[in-house]
Amino acid sequence: MLDIGRKLQNLREAHGMSQRALARRAGISNTLVSLIEKGKTCPFIASLKKILDSFPVELSDFFVPRPDAPPRTGVPRK
Incomplete structure (x- = not known):
């Protein structure tokens, strides 16, 4: 499952932006x-979409998934 919050935080921090600035x-x-x-x-x-428009990232x-992302764990969903 995609962790939107963590992914957004990583993206924001990679661009050196505070939450307030974003x-x-x-x-x-x-x-x-x-x-x-x-x-x-x-x-x-x-x-x-509004948030991602602040970065050079398409929705x-x-x-x-990134190729360097750690593998998912847990039981696969049907």
């Missing part, structure tokens, strides 16, 4: 960015 750029609240990164809420696609690319 929120300002995306036109959303920094509280929402924080909640997403902590896994306390799952963003609507429209909100995630579809965000959901593609």
